[in-house]
Amino acid sequence: MKKVLIIEDDPVWAKLIQHYISEAGAESRIVIAPGQALEMIDDWHPDALVLDMLLASETGMALLNELKSHEDLANLPIIVCSNVGITHDDMEPFGVRAVLDKSTMTPAQVRQALTEVLL
Template structure:
């Protein structure tokens, strides 16, 4: 079962995303900040990360930069989740190597579809 790491500092968002991903058939681990997420990723590599940008301490952008700079996490699929929908932030996230960018509030169906497309590229008929 693919493992999804959800990184968000808002407990209600963590809970709803955790439920959504579990209902979609994924094993879920969560982190409330980038530092603990990085430690979790280094201890047991997830199959995909849902990453909030606005986090206490290190930002999601900073974590993404670290992940892309390390050999073991360079190709780890990362979808940025943010309340910041400005084009400049989206461009920054994509430039840093994010695989997707979803603005809160988001469509649960769209999020699940994005996760499935990244975890099962062969099943994505749109590609």
Template sequence: MRSILIIEDDPTIQKALSEVMLSEGYKVYTSFEADGGLEKVANNKPDLILLDLILPGKSGFEFLKEIKNSPSTSSIPVVILSNLGDEDEVRQGLKLGAVDFLVKADYDLNEVVKIIKKYFPKK
């Protein structure tokens, strides 16, 4: 079973994303902040990460740098889901290694599912 780590500090959004991913047949891990996300990556090696950029403590950009600079985790696809829609933030996220970037105000949960299926089909 494919697994997804959701790093999102808004409990409502995290719950909604978790529920839709579970209903699509994915195993789901969650964290409300980056350091907890790094721990989940180390312990669970998810197949894909959904990452918010504005998090308590360490930012999503810092998390992304750490993941992409480690040989054991650099190949995990990271999709950024953020309220930041500024072109510079999008460019920075993609430059740091994210495979996709969705602005929260501009997408619905079905779009997130489509993006995930693009990176691996459900088994």
């Protein structure tokens, strides 16, 4: 079974994303900070990440930079799910496979992004 780590500090959004991941047939865990994410990545070895860019403790950008600095994590598939006005082109150098805007995303878009990342 594929594993997806959700890095999201809003419990409502985290549970919603977790629901979609479950529908896609994958297992998920939730952390609320980039530091926790790094620890969970080392311990749990997820197949993909869903990352909010605006977290209470740090930005998602800090985690993206950290991941790129580790050769074994540089290609970990990432879906950014955030309210920040960014594009896929902006995030592609960091291994981001999809960018979903929380204010406009549809369930179909979330399912499609998860399916593409988990193939």
